[in-house]
Amino acid sequence: MIKKCPIHGVFRGTACTCGEAGSLILDDEQTERLGRFISGALRHFPDDLGLAMNQHGWVDLDVLCDAMRTRYKWANKEKLISIIESDEKKRYEIQGRKIRARYGHSVDVDLDYPDNTLPELYYGASREEVDILLEKGLKPIKQRYVHLSTSKEKALEVAKIHTDDPILILVDAAEAQKNGVRMISATENIVLSEDISPQYLKLIQG
Incomplete structure (x- = not known):
């Protein structure tokens, strides 16, 4: 599940690291369902959802939210962003009004990350x-x-x-x-x- 701590923001689990119980944003089932939707939209089938993905994997955040709400009436932008911000694996990133997956694509993208420096x-x-x-x-x-x-x-x-x-x-x-x-x-x-x-x-x- 995903909850929100008034001090530290969103987190996954029953309690924040500070001990605060927090307020519920998404239960376990909703977290899994939205997580699968976001992964499919940003990694595998953006065209099926009407998302215009550029060569670097970015899509419009509001358009993604609109596509999400057509499938899940209970979902909204806050819930989507809570999944991104609480993801320990940092699978996605948001810049301004754009969002993309950092890795895991099956669609053809040319990600513009810096060159690796590890030998x-x-x-x-x-x-x-x-x-x-x-x-x-x-x-x-x-x-x-x-x-x-x-x-x-x-x-x-x-x-x-x-x-x-x-x-x-x-x-x-x-x-x-x-x-x-x-x-x-x-x-x-x-x-x-x-x-x-x-x-x-x-x-x-x-």
Whole structure:
């Protein structure tokens, strides 16, 4: 659920970090339903909802709210923004009257984030797929970019969503970028990349 603390603003859970119970904005079911709607609208099918997305993934916030209200009469802009502001993974961002997803797109976008500056990045994989990845490289599957993690811990956390026994691949980001592979920093934990050849990959846990 999402609630609002009079001191610290919106938060997820039963109580704010300060102990304040807060006032309810969205219950668990509403949070999940709106979260799925926002993800679909900003990552996968903006055209189906009448959203004009520019090349960098931005859509008009008010137009998104209008599309949302046609499906969920109980929803409003405050509830939508509460989902964005309380999201610990920072999946979305708002600038003025525009909103976009930071990562996870299946539609063709050209995100304009700064270039990655970390020399090494990480990718978590299952044991069943790791040999193929090391042989053929990393390529986006059903997404616009390859999603890399900035730490071993985050890579394992992501991989554990899909496998109980993840292993890590080290990505030589510095060398890859030096040779023309574009990598951009979407959040402090996620770097988005174009295709990465096997020569920049190394198994570091197995």
